[in-house]
Amino acid sequence: MSKVMEGVRVLEVAQMTFVPAAGAILADWGADVIKIEHPVRGDSQRGFVNMGGVKVNPKRSPFVEHPNRGKRSVGVDITTPEGIEVIYELAKTADVFLTNYLPRQRQKFKFDIEHIRAANPNIIYARGSAYGDKGPERDFGGFDGTAFWNRSGIATAMTPPEIEGSLSQGIPAFGDSIGGMNIAGGISAALFHRERTGEATEIDVSLLSTAWWAAGTSIDMGIDCGQVSRNRMPVSGGNPGNPFMGNYTCADGGIINMCTLTPGPHIRNVFEHLGLAEAADDPRFATAEELMKNWEAASDLIREQFASKPFSYWREHLKTMSGQWAPVLDLLQIADDEQALANDMLFEVEAGDGGEPIKLVRGPVQFNHEPVRTTRAPEASEHTELVLMEMGMEWEQIENLKNKGAIA
Amino acid sequence: MKPGSKLKSAVCDTEVMVIKGTEGSVECGGAPMLEERSGEGGEPSPDFSGGTQMGKRYVNEGGSVELLCVKAGKGSLSLDGTALGIKEAKSLPSSD
Numbered sequence: 232m233s234k235v236m237e238g239v240r241v242l243e244v245a246q247m248t249f250v251p252a253a254g255a256i257l258a259d260w261g262a263d264v265i266k267i268e269h270p271v272r273g274d275s276q277r278g279f280v281n282m283g284g285v286k287v288n289p290k291r292s293p294f295v296e297h298p299n300r301g302k303r304s305v306g307v308d309i310t311t312p313e314g315i316e317v318i319y320e321l322a323k324t325a326d327v328f329l330t331n332y333l334p335r336q337r338q339k340f341k342f343d344i345e346h347i348r349a350a351n352p353n354i355i356y357a358r359g360s361a362y363g364d365k366g367p368e369r370d371f372g373g374f375d376g377t378a379f380w381n382r383s384g385i386a387t388a389m390t391p392p393e394i395e396g397s398l399s400q401g402i403p404a405f406g407d408s409i410g411g412m413n414i415a416g417g418i419s420a421a422l423f424h425r426e427r428t429g430e431a432t433e434i435d436v437s438l439l440s441t442a443w444w445a446a447g448t449s450i451d452m453g454i455d456c457g458q459v460s461r462n463r464m465p466v467s468g469g470n471p472g473n474p475f476m477g478n479y480t481c482a483d484g485g486i487i488n489m490c491t492l493t494p495g496p497h498i499r500n501v502f503e504h505l506g507l508a509e510a511a512d513d514p515r516f517a518t519a520e521e522l523m524k525n526w527e528a529a530s531d532l533i534r535e536q537f538a539s540k541p542f543s544y545w546r547e548h549l550k551t552m553s554g555q556w557a558p559v560l561d562l563l564q565i566a567d568d569e570q571a572l573a574n575d576m577l578f579e580v581e582a583g584d585g586g587e588p589i590k591l592v593r594g595p596v597q598f599n600h601e602p603v604r605t606t607r608a609p610e611a612s613e614h615t616e617l618v619l620m621e622m623g624m625e626w627e628q629i630e631n632l633k634n635k636g637a638i639a
Numbered sequence: 640m641k642p643g644s645k646l647k648s649a650v651c652d653t654e655v656m657v658i659k660g661t662e663g664s665v666e667c668g669g670a671p672m673l674e675e676r677s678g679e680g681g682e683p684s685p686d687f688s689g690g691t692q693m694g695k696r697y698v699n700e701g702g703s704v705e706l707l708c709v710k711a712g713k714g715s716l717s718l719d720g721t722a723l724g725i726k727e728a729k730s731l732p733s734s735d
Binding site for chain 2: 268274276277282376403581583584585611612616617626629630
């Protein structure tokens with residue numbers, strides 16, 4: 232893939248997925264991303280033993296690879312005075328400082344914006360937080376499960392009112408991965424602005440702002456009319472008012488999602504594809520207005536048709552239908568989806584355990600139709616000596632810092 | 640060996656950077672590692688043929704010697720005939 236970020240250096244003092252994922256996107260795009268990790272423990276992310284209830288092999292952990300591929304890792308104890316001096320030296324060589332440490336930690340260990348800008352006045356300072364860098368909760372930590380999913384209102388909107396309780400996020404690092412892309416987008420714009428004007432900006436993206444943007448239409452509408460939409464209980468049948476819209480269950484339990492929002496121009500074509508050609512001439516369904524009024528009767532006919540044949544039949548047969556639709560797949564079925572693979576959604580990196588290469592999902596943006604080519608996530612502190620020597624540090628100094636426990 | 644210097648395997652592609660330690664003989668594939676690779680080559684001995692992995696740090700039991708693998712190969716590393724192990728980050732267990 233075109234290395235649009237080639238020549239840009241990012242200094243990442245961050246853990247978990249949300250903010251490191253921004254570094255991973257920028258690394259995919261060609262940036263030199265130096266990830267600072269604790270000299271003994273590494274990124275907390277390395278300690279995950281379960282992911283969404285599934286046991287993780289820590290040597291092939293997607294929790295480590297997804298947000299850290301393509302980076303170099305330098306082990307620095309940022310809580311030591313000598314360690315923070317190393318951070319300042321690295322900051323002098325960087326275009327972007329990327330962090331998700333809380334304000335009180337940034338102040339206590341002296342890597343808040345004023346400290347980093349003292350070392351490098353032109354550095355872009357990017358913060359990822361749970362709830363934003365202003366307001367009474369700026370010092371609250373959070374995860375996507377808390378800030379993105381639950382606090383934001385999304386969980387409630389996703390949960391049908393009939394269900395007792397509230398649906399959980401369901402996909403590990405779901406909000407984190409979306410939010411990381413948002414940070415990478417902000418950094419790209421900030422780099423562009425600095426290039427044009429010389430001004431280095433601060434950037435804030437929170438998990439809450441990520442959720443609010445994603446749910447923006449519903450929130451705006453809710454404020455304006457005092458009511459927001461909620462998920463309905465899953466059924467086989469059309470949505471109220473539009474039988475060409477809704478999930479229909481096939482003979483073998485597979486599900487087809489019909490999504491023809493403007494049914495009028497598609498009435499004959501859709502009914503023909505569903506084996507219901509005569510329905511197009513039925514006065515109850517012949518015009519958009521009649522079809523929408525008599526949606527329940529049409530939905531009953533369509534439901535019966537879907538239930539008469541298996542998922543594989545419908546998936547093939549509907550390919551020529553003019554209205555919009557999709558097969559309902561799971562996240563493992565999508566892994567060999569022809570269309571996704573044709574767009575290079577997966578790439579491979581060597582495995583840290585020496586086994587089969589690990590397949591990783593690429594970021595959502597592609598340049599010049601080219602697939603991602605990058606390296607695996609680093610081992611914790613893999614590149615400490617190499618990066619510090621490259622920066623011009625003498626070996627004696629490296630040993631000295633190691634003996635003090637400031638680096639590893 | 641000297642910290643900060645690089646050593647090359649005599650019998651495979653492995654290259655390491657000496658991170659820590661000055662005493663003892665570092666071997667790869669059972670043969671002493673060299674500052675410059677000689678032309679002869681050879682094969683790793685079966686006892687030391689597990690391979691090295693790029694980016695891993697190899698340490699002796701006491702932690703007095705540490706080597707960073709900068710190029711992987713078929714031989715495995717030892718110090719005075721004793722196999723070296725991989726240094727791991729001591730992460731705190733988490734579960735989501």
